[in-house]
Amino acid sequence: MRLQVKDVDIATGNTLVAIMNELDAKRFDLHFEDRVKLKRYRKEVIVIIDISENSNFIPKGSIGLMEEVLSALNVKDGDNVRLEFEKTPKSVGFIKKKLDGNEISKNEIFEIVEDVVENRLSTIEMTYFVAGCYNHGLSLKESINLTKAMVETGDKFNINRKQIVDKHCIGGVPGNRTTMVVVPILAAGGLTVPKTSSRSITSPAGTADTMEVLSNVSLTVDKMTKVVEKTNACIIWGGAYNLAAADDKLIRLRHSLSLDPIGMVLASVLAKKLAVGATHVLIDIPYGKGAKVTDKKQANKYKDLFEKIGSKLGMKVRVLLTDGTHPIGNGIGAVLEARDVMWVLEQDKRAPCDLREKSLELAGEIFEMVGRAFKGQGKRLARFILNSGMAHNAMKEIIKAQGQKNPDLLAGKYSYHVKSKVNGKVKHIDNKIIAKIARVAGSPVDKAAGIYIHKHVGSWVRKDDPLYTIYANSKQKLNFAKEIAKNSGYFF
Amino acid sequence: MRLQVKDVDIATGNTLVAIMNELDAKRFDLHFEDRVKLKRYRKEVIVIIDISENSNFIPKGSIGLMEEVLSALNVKDGDNVRLEFEKTPKSVGFIKKKLDGNEISKNEIFEIVEDVVENRLSTIEMTYFVAGCYNHGLSLKESINLTKAMVETGDKFNINRKQIVDKHCIGGVPGNRTTMVVVPILAAGGLTVPKTSSRSITSPAGTADTMEVLSNVSLTVDKMTKVVEKTNACIIWGGAYNLAAADDKLIRLRHSLSLDPIGMVLASVLAKKLAVGATHVLIDIPYGKGAKVTDKKQANKYKDLFEKIGSKLGMKVRVLLTDGTHPIGNGIGAVLEARDVMWVLEQDKRAPCDLREKSLELAGEIFEMVGRAFKGQGKRLARFILNSGMAHNAMKEIIKAQGQKNPDLLAGKYSYHVKSKVNGKVKHIDNKIIAKIARVAGSPVDKAAGIYIHKHVGSWVRKDDPLYTIYANSKQKLNFAKEIAKNSGYFF
Numbered sequence: 015m016r017l018q019v020k021d022v023d024i025a026t027g028n029t030l031v032a033i034m035n036e037l038d039a040k041r042f043d044l045h046f047e048d049r050v051k052l053k054r055y056r057k058e059v060i061v062i063i064d065i066s067e068n069s070n071f072i073p074k075g076s077i078g079l080m081e082e083v084l085s086a087l088n089v090k091d092g093d094n095v096r097l098e099f100e101k102t103p104k105s106v107g108f109i110k111k112k113l114d115g116n117e118i119s120k121n122e123i124f125e126i127v128e129d130v131v132e133n134r135l136s137t138i139e140m141t142y143f144v145a146g147c148y149n150h151g152l153s154l155k156e157s158i159n160l161t162k163a164m165v166e167t168g169d170k171f172n173i174n175r176k177q178i179v180d181k182h183c184i185g186g187v188p189g190n191r192t193t194m195v196v197v198p199i200l201a202a203g204g205l206t207v208p209k210t211s212s213r214s215i216t217s218p219a220g221t222a223d224t225m226e227v228l229s230n231v232s233l234t235v236d237k238m239t240k241v242v243e244k245t246n247a248c249i250i251w252g253g254a255y256n257l258a259a260a261d262d263k264l265i266r267l268r269h270s271l272s273l274d275p276i277g278m279v280l281a282s283v284l285a286k287k288l289a290v291g292a293t294h295v296l297i298d299i300p301y302g303k304g305a306k307v308t309d310k311k312q313a314n315k316y317k318d319l320f321e322k323i324g325s326k327l328g329m330k331v332r333v334l335l336t337d338g339t340h341p342i343g344n345g346i347g348a349v350l351e352a353r354d355v356m357w358v359l360e361q362d363k364r365a366p367c368d369l370r371e372k373s374l375e376l377a378g379e380i381f382e383m384v385g386r387a388f389k390g391q392g393k394r395l396a397r398f399i400l401n402s403g404m405a406h407n408a409m410k411e412i413i414k415a416q417g418q419k420n421p422d423l424l425a426g427k428y429s430y431h432v433k434s435k436v437n438g439k440v441k442h443i444d445n446k447i448i449a450k451i452a453r454v455a456g457s458p459v460d461k462a463a464g465i466y467i468h469k470h471v472g473s474w475v476r477k478d479d480p481l482y483t484i485y486a487n488s489k490q491k492l493n494f495a496k497e498i499a500k501n502s503g504y505f506f
Numbered sequence: 507m508r509l510q511v512k513d514v515d516i517a518t519g520n521t522l523v524a525i526m527n528e529l530d531a532k533r534f535d536l537h538f539e540d541r542v543k544l545k546r547y548r549k550e551v552i553v554i555i556d557i558s559e560n561s562n563f564i565p566k567g568s569i570g571l572m573e574e575v576l577s578a579l580n581v582k583d584g585d586n587v588r589l590e591f592e593k594t595p596k597s598v599g600f601i602k603k604k605l606d607g608n609e610i611s612k613n614e615i616f617e618i619v620e621d622v623v624e625n626r627l628s629t630i631e632m633t634y635f636v637a638g639c640y641n642h643g644l645s646l647k648e649s650i651n652l653t654k655a656m657v658e659t660g661d662k663f664n665i666n667r668k669q670i671v672d673k674h675c676i677g678g679v680p681g682n683r684t685t686m687v688v689v690p691i692l693a694a695g696g697l698t699v700p701k702t703s704s705r706s707i708t709s710p711a712g713t714a715d716t717m718e719v720l721s722n723v724s725l726t727v728d729k730m731t732k733v734v735e736k737t738n739a740c741i742i743w744g745g746a747y748n749l750a751a752a753d754d755k756l757i758r759l760r761h762s763l764s765l766d767p768i769g770m771v772l773a774s775v776l777a778k779k780l781a782v783g784a785t786h787v788l789i790d791i792p793y794g795k796g797a798k799v800t801d802k803k804q805a806n807k808y809k810d811l812f813e814k815i816g817s818k819l820g821m822k823v824r825v826l827l828t829d830g831t832h833p834i835g836n837g838i839g840a841v842l843e844a845r846d847v848m849w850v851l852e853q854d855k856r857a858p859c860d861l862r863e864k865s866l867e868l869a870g871e872i873f874e875m876v877g878r879a880f881k882g883q884g885k886r887l888a889r890f891i892l893n894s895g896m897a898h899n900a901m902k903e904i905i906k907a908q909g910q911k912n913p914d915l916l917a918g919k920y921s922y923h924v925k926s927k928v929n930g931k932v933k934h935i936d937n938k939i940i941a942k943i944a945r946v947a948g949s950p951v952d953k954a955a956g957i958y959i960h961k962h963v964g965s966w967v968r969k970d971d972p973l974y975t976i977y978a979n980s981k982q983k984l985n986f987a988k989e990i991a992k993n994s995g996y997f998f
Contacts, residue, residue: 022514041951046758068573081560110763113637138762141630145605145637266538270630271602459533 015042021091022071022078028263030086030133032061033078039065042097047136049103052077052087053096059086060100062136082133105129106139112146120159127163130260137267144267144275152277157319158326160277164285168259171235171290173242175206177384180292181376182283184299184316185217186306188449189343189366189467192298193221194249194355195373195400198409200380201247202399208242208290210252218452218464219348222251227352227461230417241415248412258285274306280319288327294383295324295331296376300338304445307338332383336372340443340471343369347457347464347485353423359406368470374400426455426462426485428492432499434475443471447502448482455486455495463487507534513583514563514570520755522578522625524553525570531557534589539628541595544569544579545588551578552592554628574625597621598631604638612651619655622752629759636759636767644769649811650818652769656777660751663727663782665734667698669876672784673868674775676791676808677709678798680941681835681858681959684790685713686741686847687865687892690901692872693739694891700734700782702744710944710956711840714743719844719953722909733907740904750777766798772811780819786875787816787823788868792830796937799830824875828864832935832963835861839949839956839977845915851898860962866892918947918954918977920984924991926967935963939994940974947978947987955979 022033032052034044044050048063061083066072077095079087089095108122118126126143129135135143152160181196193211200207211221222231231251233241238255241248253262261282268274287295297320300306301313317333324331343366345354357365358373377399378392387395399405448465456463466483469475484499486492514525524544526536536542540555553575558564569587571579581587600614610618618635621627627635644652673688685703692699703713703723714723723743725733730747733740745754753774760766779787789812792798793805809825816823835858837846849857850865869891870884879887891897940957948955958975961967976991978984 045761047762071573081563106763113640113763113765115641136762137629138633138759141633142637142763145634145641148605149607149637149641267630269537270539270628271598271605271634273605 015097016094017077017097018075019084019089019091019093019095020072020076020078021084022080028133029136030059030061030083031064031080032083033064033066033072035069035072035074035076036065036067037069037074039063047138049100051098051100052079052083053098054087054089054093057087059083060134103129103134105135109139109143109146112150113142114146115150117153117156123156123159124163124166127160127167127260130263131167140263141267144264144273144278147278148273148275151275152281154319154322157277157280157323160281161285161288161323161327164258164260164281165288168285168289169235169256171208171238171255171257173206173208173239173291177293178206178208178291179294179296179380179384180207180209180287180290181296181298181380182287184279184283184297184306186445187300187338188218188341188346188445188452189351189354189369190300190341191221191224191343191351191355192369192373192376194225194352194409195358195369195405196377196380197247197249198359198405198412199373199377199396199399201245201412202404202408203381203386203395205246205380205384205386206242207247208238209247209249210255210257210286210290211249212252214458218346218449218457219351220458221249222253223348223458223461224351224355225249226251227348227419227421227423228356229413229419233416241412245408245411245415247408248416250416252286257289258282261285276316276319280316280323284320284323284327284329284331287329292329294380295329296380296383297331297333298336298376299333300336302337302339304340305338310335330383332379334376334379338445341445341448341467342366342372344467345464346448346452346467347455348461349421349423350425350464350466350485352421356423359400359409361401361403370400424462425464425466426460426487428486428489430484430492430496431480432482432484434469434477434479434481437476438474440469440471440473440475440481443467444502447498451484451495451498451502454491454498455484456488456491460487460491463491507589508586509569509589510567511576511581511583511585511587512564512568512570513576514572520625521628522551522553522575523556523572524575525556525558525564527561527564527566527568528557528559529561529566531555539630541592543590543592544575545590546579546581546585549579551575552626595621595626597627601631601635601638604642605634607642609645609648615648615651616655616658619652619752620659622755623659632755633759636756636765636770639770640765640767643767644773646811646814649769649772649815652773653777653780653815653819656750656752656773657780660777660781661727661748663700663730663747663749665698665700665731665783669785670698670700670783671786671788671872671876672699672701672779672782673788673790673872674779676771676775676789676798678937679792679830680710680833680838680937680944681843681846681861682792682833683713683716683835683843683847684861684865684868686717686844686901687850687861687897688869688872689739689741690851690897690904691865691869691888691891693737693904694896694900695873695878695887697738697872697876697878698734699739700730701739701741702747702749702778702782703741704744706950710838710941710949711843712950713741714745715840715950715953716843716847717741718743719840719911719913719915720848721905721911725908733904737900737903737907739900740908742908744778749781750774753777768808768811772808772815776812776815776819776821776823779821784821786872787821788872788875789823789825790828790868791825792828794829794831796832797830802827822875824871826868826871830937833937833940833959834858834864836959837956838940838944838959839947840953841913841915842917842956842958842977844913848915851892851901853893853895862892916954917956917958918952918979920978920981922976922984922988923972924974924976926961926969926971926973929968930966932961932963932965932967932973935959936994939990943976943987943990943994946983946990947976948980948983952979952983955983
């Protein structure tokens with residue numbers, strides 16, 4: 015059957031969809047989410063059907079095509095296309111199998127992931143896949159195969175170095191910008207670190223947001239390669255690439271209900287490391303009250319699985335369990351965090367000790383992993399590199415190679431000091447409330463918005479001492495943030 | 507923040523979506539599937555964000571709105587709207603709760619169903635709800651509350667009669683058009699039967715498709731009421747109403763993976779009965795090899811739950827377990843089935859006995875349920891009504907009231923006789939293969955396409971006797987259908 019193309023001028027980069035008039039759908043016995051093949055001369059593309067009840071939008075005899083479909087068929091508004099029925103892809107059966115609680119094979123997982131990447135599955139079908147993985151978990155084998163499938167179906171970063179190191183933090187702790195201290199230390203120590211980071215999803219700032227204060231972070235693969243060849247390292251936004259392309263699509267679906275099926279989290283992290291060719295990976299799992307991983311048992315489960323799966327994938331993976339109960343560093347929010355990082359690298363006396371010490375620990379661990387330092391000596395090597403100014407120089411080189419910005423690193427125009435109402439000792443700082451206040455103040459969109467912590471856990475304070483300062487770029491946002499602070503019970 | 511409206515000229519009748527430019531999304535820290543409130547003067551509407559990477563489609567500073575959103579805000583292309591952040595609805599938390607395997611309360615279910623009907627949930631969120639119900643099942647309480655919630659949030663049919671009867675077959679058996687025989691018998695017997703039926707989803711024809719051969723089936727609620735007031739009954743397409751509106755949306759999501767969570771199936775059936783005000787409901791569950799319900803244990807589970815939940819909802823529900831292993835009637839496909847039905851009502855000698863006897867059984871059961879016949883006497887009453895010609899008259903009245911068509915009831919132009927290659931006895935007829943052949947021949951789109959069965963299970967046949975005839979409206983479709991028959995192993 016033939017239909018006339020209507021250019022619906024949509025391009026969302028997701029599943030390929032064609033929109034039909036309700037009457038045509040009935041005539042062809044097609045239902046919502048059925049698949050059809052569209053053909054024009056030798057070109058063809060498989061699309062999923064959406065049905066429009068509005069015949070002004072899609073008249074009878076027409077088919078509404080999105081930009082991706084138009085270009086796949088090389089057609090334009092008014093052209094004719096031929097429609098043929100198309101079977102459901104086999105991967106849909108494998109998704110059902112997983113949802114029913116059965117283990118799925120390597121080939122089955124590869125087929126699912128390939129169809130995810132190629133936009134052959136509908137949102138509904140992909141969501142059932144996530145639900146199946148969430149409800150039944152993934153076996154060790156499945157996690158390994160999922161990781162491999164995500165790497166194989168995405169872009170890869172190739173650089174001819176014997177050792178490539180990487181680090182990852184599973185997140186949940188405000189501040190904690192260790193990557194931006196660790197990477198220049200490692201690079202100055204001669205290691206290769208092609209680091210890709212994410213932007214904030216639920217935190218006040220991700221590493222990519224913070225690095226973006228200092229330099230460009232959206233690089234082409236060519237440019238990324240040049241930066242790493244020149245400086246041994248980079249700190250860029252991973253979202254600009256198709257490394258483990260399926261992962262981003264699956265994360266989006268998990269995001270709706272904040273689902274973190276452990277096997278998917280593992281595959282997600284390790285696939286991105288494998289895709290940059292990492293040989294040695296250090297993973298930081300902050301745990302404890304207020305962190306993403308709340309108890310040590312769960313943290314150890316992650317540790318165990320990361321190391322097991324990592325070794326099956328040919329990577330040396332080491333996991334550090336760290337204290338995740340309170341923020342790391344003083345600044346929360348992109349500019350304030352970037353300032354902390356630079357102070358650490360410049361050995362400025364305003365540098366937060368906790369951020370420096372944790373970063374040295376992580377860098378030291380990596381030096382030991384790759385055999386650059388004897389066991390127990392890595393942190394000393396890292397400290398030497400930091401104190402010698404080599405790490406600061408490495409960071410300046412990385413920034414310059416990526417595309418330097420010249421920020422003033424000034425916090426938001428409007429500020430408010432939250433003061434202690436009593437004499438005493440700071441017992442606890444709630445990660446989630448701190449994150450929320452910083453977000454409401456404007457983070458991560460307003461890079462200069464956020465919080466500066468004056469008193470950490472364990473500090474003695476007097477009445478009227480400032481505990482922390484909220485920064486915002488508008489009075490309204492500052493007031494909102496004050497409101498959150500007041501209602502949190504932490505506003506003394 | 508303010509954005510300029512771009513009319514994207516889409517109206518799919520689903521979730522309310524607004525499309526933003528990628529850069530704006532970043533600027534406002536909005537992600538795919540986040541919710542925002544759009545305001546214009548006093549009007550406001552909550553929408554879910556989709557992000558376009560194509561700034562020709564949605565330029566920076568614009569927001570793409572679908573027809574439903576335009577009319578809710580009373581805005582047009584070029585107008586300005588205000589955007590505010592909006593919290594995730596509480597129902598999303600309840601969906602998570604269900605997905606995690608916990609029972610959800612009445613209020614929680616009502617909130618979910620209301621948000622489904624009001625298009626406040628994204629496809630992803632609704633899919634997780636179905637997945638949760640599928641993986642963990644629904645408790646008796648949950649099924650009851652889901653049924654009630656679907657009835658409350660949809661349209662209802664009101665007619666002032668003391669007893670309202672209804673019947674339902676859970677399907678899966680080709681032919682089996684008992685409804686069209688049972689309803690006129692009941693109507694002629696003085697019972698009120700406002701019957702709504704579905705169109706075919708996976709079978710060669712649904713009752714609505716078959717009735718459509720004889721009369722109009724898409725009626726307004728007013729017209730439906732008039733038909734029932736005049737003739738005691740109707741046989742119409744339920745899809746024209748919003749009876750249990752949430753159900754159709756959930757069925758669509760189940761359809762992708764052919765998921766039939768038992769609690770949802772029960773709620774789906776009973777909600778539609780409750781919405782037409784049914785007091786007495788007979789449910790036909792064909793079971794056995796090749797039927798939807800394959801074993802007696804499962805059939806009894808359905809029976810038990812239907813009766814229990816029905817009584818909790820104030821309806822008298824009786825369930826008959828019937829033989830579902832082979833087709834009922836001779837004709838498969840809308841025209842051929844309509845012809846069988848009319849032959850039964852007209853007491854034509856070509857009428858298929860099995861369709862007549864099963865219909866009399868069902869009608870008799872209902873006469874006994876409502877107290878119009880003593881136990882064991884219902885079928886005799888039904889047969890009397892049929893033989894007296896009263897049922898045929900009732901059907902003619904219903905057809906006339908709904909809007910009569912004058913079909914010739916001729917099968918497709920092209921036909922092919924499938925003949926027996928041996929002498930012997932017909933042991934088995936496979937429902938699924940018969941359905942597939944009829945579909946490939948053009949059913950239900952070509953109403954005249956289908957199959958006519960000459961020899962039923964148990965019949966003795968000689969070599970070269972015709973077993974069944976395939977009818978189609980095009981040679982190509984006939985050939986396709988022959989191919990399927992050949993490959994099925996049933997082509998002797």
